[in-house]
Amino acid sequence: MTSIQKIHLLHKLYKYRALGYEYIAYEHNLTSKPGTISQPSATLDALAHSIRNCHLCPLSKSRKNIVFGEGNQRADLMFIGEAPGATEDETGRPFVGLAGQLLTKIIENVLHVKRSEVYVANIVKCRPKNNRVPTLEEADACRPFLMEQIELVKPRIIVALGSTSYHHLTGEFDTKISQIRGSVIDFGGAKLIPTYHPSFLLRNPSAKRDVYHDMLKVKSLL
Ligand code: SF4
Numbered sequence: 001m002t003s004i005q006k007i008h009l010l011h012k013l014y015k016y017r018a019l020g021y022e023y024i025a026y027e028h029n030l031t032s033k034p035g036t037i038s039q040p041s042a043t044l045d046a047l048a049h050s051i052r053n054c055h056l057c058p059l060s061k062s063r064k065n066i067v068f069g070e071g072n073q074r075a076d077l078m079f080i081g082e083a084p085g086a087t088e089d090e091t092g093r094p095f096v097g098l099a100g101q102l103l104t105k106i107i108e109n110v111l112h113v114k115r116s117e118v119y120v121a122n123i124v125k126c127r128p129k130n131n132r133v134p135t136l137e138e139a140d141a142c143r144p145f146l147m148e149q150i151e152l153v154k155p156r157i158i159v160a161l162g163s164t165s166y167h168h169l170t171g172e173f174d175t176k177i178s179q180i181r182g183s184v185i186d187f188g189g190a191k192l193i194p195t196y197h198p199s200f201l202l203r204n205p206s207a208k209r210d211v212y213h214d215m216l217k218v219k220s221l222l
Contacts, residue, residue, distance in 0.1 A: 044073050044152050047145065051125065057141035059126035059134070065092035069121030069149055076222060077111075078119040078155035079103065080146070081197060082164040083134050089127035094120045099198035103161070106198070110215040111222070119153050121146060123168045139168045150190075157221055158190050159214075162197025182214045184221070193218055 041047035048068040054060060067084035070093060079095075087097035095103050104115045124134045124142040134142075150158070160166040163177035169192065170185070177194060185192040195214040196207050 041148060041152070044069075044149065047148055047152065051145055054125070054145075057124075057126075057138040059124060059128060059138055062129050063126035064089045066125045067092055067094050067122065067127070068125055069094055069119065071115070071119035072117050073119070073153060075117065075119040075153055076156045077113070077117075077159070077218065078121065078150065078153055078157070079107075079159045079161055080165045080169065081120070081122045081161040083122050083124045083131075084127040085131055085199075086127070094122055095198075098202060102198040102201060106211065106215060110212060111219050113222075119149075119155065121149055123165055133164055139164075143168070155190055157218060158187055158192045159218060160192060160194040162200060165197070166194040181210060182217060184217070191221060193221075 041050055048066075051068070052066060054066065063084075067088045071078075081095060081099075081103075084094065085097050085099070088094055088100070094100070103120070107113060107115050107118060123139050123146060125145060126142075128134050128138070158169075160169050166175070166177055166180060167173045169187070172180075177196065181195050183194065185194070193214060195211050196204075201208050201211060
């Protein structure tokens with residue numbers, strides 16, 4: 001089974017769990033394309049509406065707002081970060097704090113596209129307290145929503161921002177972001193390019209040069 005098939009399989013199993021199933025008998029077509037068993041949302045708005053009261057993981061207890069994602073719903077380019085921070089939790093919008101402002105500068109000054117032309121989301125839709133890294137359980141619970149977002153937007157290029165994003169998107173938990181950043185990886189037909197998270201750049205400005213080169217690669221593929 002390929003990694004993308006595993007992701008689709010997990011997608012379906014988590015949807016079953018969200019519907020209340022604790023056990024499911026083997027179905028020969030469980031690994032078939034998304035949408036053949038479960039009912040995917042027809043639009044991003046419908047998906048956002050469907051998870052507005054989500055309590056599938058413990059992050060629901062402390063969040064103020066679900067941070068679904070935003071941008072061009074048919075974007076060629078999608079950025080996926082780790083999790084909402086305090087400003088995002090307050091506003092319900094992704095990447096609007098300091099790291100978000102830096103991401104916007106990177107998009108607009110290096111890629112020369114408006115931020116509103118790309119799509120921005122996170123691995124989990126609710127803020128982990130004190131900005132801790134989301135747990136595997138939390139990321140797994142939220143993955144079906146992200147996978148559905150990706151399927152609806154259909155980006156040609158996905159930029160994984162930081163190690164948490166890269167690890168949970170690919171399942172390659174043993175690979176360091178410093179080793180893999182700037183690589184172009186097949187992700188179910190889209191091109192996945194990992195790079196450093198803007199929060200990391202705020203703490204380590206010298207890494208901006210690496211991200212600049214990664215973005216030039218992204219630009220060459222747009
Ligand atoms: S992080 Fe995702 S799975 Fe967890 S409560 Fe929020 S929307 Fe639901």
